[in-house]
Amino acid sequence: MIITQNxxxxxxxxxxxxxxxxxxxxxxxxxxxxxxxxGKTTLMRILTSYLPVTSGExxxxxxxxxxxxxxxxxxxxxLPETPPLYLNMTVKAYLLxxxxxxxxxxxxxxxQVDKVLEECxxxxxxxxxIGVLSKGYKQRVGIAQAIIDDPEVLILDxxxxxxxxxxxxxxxxxxxxxxxKRTVILSTHILSEIQQIxxxxxxxxxxxxxxxxxxKDLLIEKGENLEDIFLKLHAGGENK
Amino acid sequence: xxxxxxIAKKELAAYFKSPIAYIVLIVTISIFNIFFFxxxxxxxxxxxxxxxxxxxxxxxxxxxxxxxxxxxxxxSGGTMEFLMTTPTTNTAIxxxxxxxxxxxxxxxxxxxxxxxxxxxxxxxxxxxxVLSGYLGIWLEGAFFIAIGxxxxxxxxxxxxxxxxxxxxxxxLYFSVTFIKYFSGTLEFLIRYxxxxxxxxxxxxxxxxxxxxxxxxxxxxxxxxxTRLSVENRLWR
Numbered sequence: 001m002i003i004t005q006n007x008x009x010x011x012x013x014x015x016x017x018x019x020x021x022x023x024x025x026x027x028x029x030x031x032x033x034x035x036x037x038x039g040k041t042t043l044m045r046i047l048t049s050y051l052p053v054t055s056g057e058x059x060x061x062x063x064x065x066x067x068x069x070x071x072x073x074x075x076x077x078x079l080p081e082t083p084p085l086y087l088n089m090t091v092k093a094y095l096l097x098x099x100x101x102x103x104x105x106x107x108x109x110x111x112q113v114d115k116v117l118e119e120c121x122x123x124x125x126x127x128x129x130i131g132v133l134s135k136g137y138k139q140r141v142g143i144a145q146a147i148i149d150d151p152e153v154l155i156l157d158x159x160x161x162x163x164x165x166x167x168x169x170x171x172x173x174x175x176x177x178x179x180x181k182r183t184v185i186l187s188t189h190i191l192s193e194i195q196q197i198x199x200x201x202x203x204x205x206x207x208x209x210x211x212x213x214x215x216k217d218l219l220i221e222k223g224e225n226l227e228d229i230f231l232k233l234h235a236g237g238e239n240k
Numbered sequence: 241x242x243x244x245x246x247i248a249k250k251e252l253a254a255y256f257k258s259p260i261a262y263i264v265l266i267v268t269i270s271i272f273n274i275f276f277f278x279x280x281x282x283x284x285x286x287x288x289x290x291x292x293x294x295x296x297x298x299x300x301x302x303x304x305x306x307x308x309x310x311x312x313x314x315x316s317g318g319t320m321e322f323l324m325t326t327p328t329t330n331t332a333i334x335x336x337x338x339x340x341x342x343x344x345x346x347x348x349x350x351x352x353x354x355x356x357x358x359x360x361x362x363x364x365x366x367x368x369x370v371l372s373g374y375l376g377i378w379l380e381g382a383f384f385i386a387i388g389x390x391x392x393x394x395x396x397x398x399x400x401x402x403x404x405x406x407x408x409x410x411x412l413y414f415s416v417t418f419i420k421y422f423s424g425t426l427e428f429l430i431r432y433x434x435x436x437x438x439x440x441x442x443x444x445x446x447x448x449x450x451x452x453x454x455x456x457x458x459x460x461x462x463x464x465x466t467r468l469s470v471e472n473r474l475w476r
Contacts, residue, residue: 048325073327084322086250088257100246101326145322 001026001153001183002047007056009042009207016042017207020056024200026152027180031198031215032187033230039207040187041081044155047185048078060153074103077151081158083142087131091122091141094130098145116144119174135162143171154178156186160193172197191226195219201226203233243328244336251310251340260305261344268302269351276355286363288355292373292443295352296435299381300413304405306344307388308398310337311470315396324470334467338389345381349374369445376442379455380435384409386462393469 002024009017017039024030032040045051046058049065049072058065065072086094092113099109117123120140125133130141139162146154159175160168175197178184188194194201194215201218203211210233211218215226222229255261275294283290314320323333353374359365384405391404416434419427431437438451 045321050321050325070327070329073325076325078321078325080318080321082318084317084319086254086319087317088254089250093253097246097250098322098326101243101323101328103327106242 001028001061002185003057003059004047005057005059007043007046007053007058009039009046009051010054015207017046017053020204020207020209022202022209022212024183024185026183028200029175029179029184029186029198030200030202031194032185032202032204033191033194033226034187034204035234038204040204041157042207043204044078044080044157044185044187047153047155048076049073050078074149075152077146077149077154079142079146079156079159081161083138084145085130085138085141088129090127090129091133091144092117092126094141095144095148098148102149104149112148116148119147120144121170136164136167139163140167140171143174147174150182152182154182154184156184158188159186160188160190168193191230195226203230205234243332244339247328247333247336248339248343251337252343254340255306255344264302264305265348265351268298268348271298272352272355276352276358280359286359286365288359288365288370288373289443291352291355292377292439295377296380296439297413299377299384300406300409303345303381303384304388304391304402304409307341307385307392307405308402309392310341310389311393311466312396312398312401316398330467330470334389334393334463334470338386338463338466341385341389342382345385346378349378349381366445369443372445372447373443375447376439376451379442379452380439383435383455383458383462386459386466390462390466390469393466 002022004023005021007017007020008015020039020043032043034040042051046053047060047065049069052066060072061075063071063075086097089097095113095116096109099112104112117126120143122137122140122144125137130138133141139159143156143159146156154175156175160171163171172193175184175186179199186194186197198215201211201213201215202209211229218229219226224232272291272295276291279290279294311320314323324330356365356370356374359370387408388401388405391408392398392401394404395401412433412435415430416436419430419434422430432454438454441448441451
């Protein structure tokens with residue numbers, strides 16, 4: 001479903017990603033792990049076609065994200081690190097706007113909005129301005145816009161940030177329910193979250209992938225929990 | 241097309257959800273009303289020619305306040321990332337945003353149409369001259385909005401966007417003042433680039449191709465540059 005081939009990204013003289021290659025199959029849930037500034041968000045922005053690569057190639061469902069950007073964007077639902085919300089719009093108006101931009105047929109737009117309002121537990125606040133909502137609600141509105149068109153690929157940058165424990169469980173369950181149906185990539189600082197949701201983990205350090213493994217295999221091989229593995233990798237610099 | 245309209249509607253609605261739109265509307269119309277009555281009282285003629293001059297001058301100060309947020313707010317708020325990761329072309333984003341602001345500006349101009357009806361009540365204004373004046377002021381505003389949108393696409397800071405607009409608009413408006421210091425091609429160029437000569441023609445009822453080309457090409461160039469700026473920001 002997703003193939004990245006030797007992608008490198010420079011911002012001026014700074015190398016944010018170095019020769020990154022991986023393949024993600026349809027229906028996989030993959031967790032991106034790494035410290036702040038490791039390159040997770042840059043990588044996600046490249047996958048969504050928001051940022052170009054300096055070199056290398058990214059294919060999503062056989063389409064190049066740079067050349068066939070519009071086709072690729074139809075397949076992707078994206079929640080950036082900071083939910084991209086218009087604070088002066090109501091939740092419902094915003095989701096309707098998202099539905100219009102995401103090529104949902106006019107006759108289906110209202111239905112899809114109602115569906116995600118239900119799925120993300122936003123019915124109570126649908127007529128409220130987004131600006132007055134709590135951080136948790138805002139995060140859920142961000143998730144709702146990402147899934148409104150039932151995208152084949154869901155890219156979530158810290159999806160549970162700012163949510164309370166109940167909401168975290170709801171979002172985790174929502175992501176888990178997509179297993180085998182949608183390809184999901186998520187980044188988070190909460191290691192236990194990756195352990196609970198993802199089948200596979202990519203650990204990124206200073207723009208390079210230092211671990212790309214099936215999560216269960218990794219845990220069995222190392223005989224440790226993910227937190228210890230992560231800390232050791234970042235302390236010692238173990239390679240793939 | 242439906243996406244352009246969706247973005248334009250969102251843009252227009254955003255104006256009415258911010259106090260700045262109401263302040264601009266009330267202040268602008270109040271100032272226009274005062275000048276309308278002062279000018280009519282002074283000139284004692286059923287003409288809006290001098291009123292259009294005042295409108296043109298005031299739009300230089302007002303329009304950057306309306307346009308400074310167009311892209312700068314999207315960038316600072318992170319919503320640009322949302323817009324540009326939906327299957328929407330950069331052209332649709334730029335045109336939608338331009339259309340939304342143009343609709344708000346049209347509303348301001350539309351509110352001054354009452355001046356024409358007042359003139360009709362008390363005198364015999366030349367209809368075509370008034371219509372041509374309105375077309376001129378609308379085209380000029382449309383050009384100023386395109387400039388404001390372009391500067392807004394350069395930065396995420398609304399103040400910088402507004403100041404950049406002011407610099408360009410002042411250059412276009414006041415450059416003719418310094419025309420006597422120039423000669424030859426430069427003189428012609430400055431005279432052509434300046435807005436006042438073109439607007440003056442419309443205000444006296446003269447719709448010339450050269451003036452239409454000036455405004456329409458100005459709008460087109462600014463929209464193209466905005467699109468380029470949006471893309472460059474992406475591909476840097």
